[in-house]
Amino acid sequence: MENCLFCRIVAGEIPATVVHRTETTVAFRDIDPKAPTHVLVIPVAHHADVVALAADPAAAADVLAAAAAVAEQEGLTGGFRLIFNTGPHAGQEVFHVHAHVLGGEPLGPMLAGK
Ligand code: 5GP
Ligand code: ZN
Numbered sequence: 001m002e003n004c005l006f007c008r009i010v011a012g013e014i015p016a017t018v019v020h021r022t023e024t025t026v027a028f029r030d031i032d033p034k035a036p037t038h039v040l041v042i043p044v045a046h047h048a049d050v051v052a053l054a055a056d057p058a059a060a061a062d063v064l065a066a067a068a069a070v071a072e073q074e075g076l077t078g079g080f081r082l083i084f085n086t087g088p089h090a091g092q093e094v095f096h097v098h099a100h101v102l103g104g105e106p107l108g109p110m111l112a113g114k
Contacts (some may be wrong), residue, residue, distance in 0.1 A: 001046040006096035010044050020063040020073060024059060025066040025078045027101075036104030037074045041067045067099050076103035081110075 001007050008014045009028060016028035019039055053060045055103040071080045080103030085092040094112040 002094075004046055004096050005094055006040075006042050006098065007046050010015060010042070014079060020066060020070050022062065022066060024062040027066055027070045030100070031109060032106040034100075035102040037076060037080070037101065037102040039070050039074065041070060042098045047097045049086045049092065051086065053097045057094050063099055065099075068103050070101050071103065074101070074103065076101075077102060078106075081107050 006016065007108050009016045010026050016031075018026060018028045020027035020041075024044050024046060025041060027039050027041040042064055043053065043056075045056065045059055047053040047056060047059065067082055080101055080102050082099065083100040083102065085100070113114065
């Protein structure tokens, strides 16, 4: 999709630190990491959010498998958090679905201040 930041990363038009890649997924380090490990896992195919991704079960399964592979590769033996921010209440900023893989230290409460 034209003018989609993450489609442009998939195409190699915008540089990113790619840590894992399959035929259907790309995983790269977040430009503004919120934890020692902060990797974004995306499907190659453009889907705006996790609701749209859910309509493509094969792509959804591939994203989950890639997230698990990233967690193993990054050595997140203490656990990790997998987040799909969806829509305005969740603060979604990029409308190409991405799973945040966060870990590398205790992550604290699930939501700020809760
Ligand atoms: P959202 O708020 O949509 O769930 O998360 C978007 C994420 O994309 C943010 O964590 C932000 O730091 C990251 N991000 C935004 N632009 C870029 C970029 O150009 N490159 C990379 N690697 N990450 C980006
Ligand atoms: Zn896209």
